[in-house]
Amino acid sequence: xxxxxxxxxxxxxxxxxxxxxxxxxxxxxxxxxxxxxxxxxxxxxxxxxxxxxxxxxxxxxxxxxxxxxxxxxxxxxxxxxxxxxxxxxxxxxxxxxxxxxxxxxxxxxxxxxxxxxxxxxxxxxxxxxxxx
Amino acid sequence: xxxxxxxxxxxxxxxxxxxxxxxxxxxxxxxxxxxxxxxxxxxxxxxxxxxxxxxxxxxxxxxxxxxxxxxxxxxxxxxxxxxxxxxxxxxxxxxxxxxxxxxxxxxxxxxxxxxxxxxxxxxxxxxxxxxx
DNA sequence: ACTCATACTCCTTTTTTTATTAGTAACTCA
DNA sequence: TGAGTTACTAATAAAAAAAGGAGTATGAGT
Numbered sequence: 001x002x003x004x005x006x007x008x009x010x011x012x013x014x015x016x017x018x019x020x021x022x023x024x025x026x027x028x029x030x031x032x033x034x035x036x037x038x039x040x041x042x043x044x045x046x047x048x049x050x051x052x053x054x055x056x057x058x059x060x061x062x063x064x065x066x067x068x069x070x071x072x073x074x075x076x077x078x079x080x081x082x083x084x085x086x087x088x089x090x091x092x093x094x095x096x097x098x099x100x101x102x103x104x105x106x107x108x109x110x111x112x113x114x115x116x117x118x119x120x121x122x123x124x125x126x127x128x129x130x131x132x
Numbered sequence: 133x134x135x136x137x138x139x140x141x142x143x144x145x146x147x148x149x150x151x152x153x154x155x156x157x158x159x160x161x162x163x164x165x166x167x168x169x170x171x172x173x174x175x176x177x178x179x180x181x182x183x184x185x186x187x188x189x190x191x192x193x194x195x196x197x198x199x200x201x202x203x204x205x206x207x208x209x210x211x212x213x214x215x216x217x218x219x220x221x222x223x224x225x226x227x228x229x230x231x232x233x234x235x236x237x238x239x240x241x242x243x244x245x246x247x248x249x250x251x252x253x254x255x256x257x258x259x260x261x262x263x264x
Numbered sequence: 265a266c267t268c269a270t271a272c273t274c275c276t277t278t279t280t281t282t283a284t285t286a287g288t289a290a291c292t293c294a
Numbered sequence: 295t296g297a298g299t300t301a302c303t304a305a306t307a308a309a310a311a312a313a314g315g316a317g318t319a320t321g322a323g324t
Contacts, residue, residue, distance in 0.1 A: 008309070009190065010282060011195065023172075024168065026243040036156065068272095075248070103235070103302065107158050112154050141312085145313085165281080218291075218292080
């Protein structure tokens, strides 16, 4: 993580919005790539780092790790460490996280109803891993 | 806007997520800074460019402009141009946009219940405009 | 002694997002 | 003629997010 510059307009604007409405704080948390997916997978009992990684084809270790840390910090998931070898760690959704997934579900339903299907530009070549 | 590189992992991952669930498309639209604020203001009948700018202290012309364009493109708001001088343009929420604000409202309620109040780091110096 | 596995962290580079600055048209009013 | 208005766009710079690649601890198995 690089340092934040606290006096940039960028940061001031972020503060302005978060102060203005909680909605902006919420969107700041869940608006980042992978976050909602990870949350939903954990809700569905995909509870280990390696399993999450399998499900989220293309995510890198470091990104998954930081997403998990953010979710723990926001108390949307809990982390349980088992002292055994090889190391085992499990993540579980919290009541707060569960409540959030319900709203996210509605957001998704809105999308299904209102976002027009459009022929999206597709990547020209296949993924490195051959899928897609 | 600079060109997208369609074969970067970055872009492939974005496609992966959007294909996986509509939720990611939705979050891609509303997860960006200012977007939800602008949508809500327009819902509250703040319908002109200059009025929106007044409300959103710190936003720059070009950013507001691109947020409005995105919202129009996503059909969350409509744009009406009056041919008079000085030029007048009005934005109005669409039924689809209205439905979205209802879900956003719930998201906000979730935040109010579940996001802990924390003493946020405050910018060291005041805004250029002297507010805050 | 060496390799393996899990679940990470750290540092660097790439890509995207957000902001800054300057400029436009078209017509009005002084 | 020249300044003022609204609602922009375009080019560029700064900041943040995302990805790439290497490295770590702990024992257990061979």
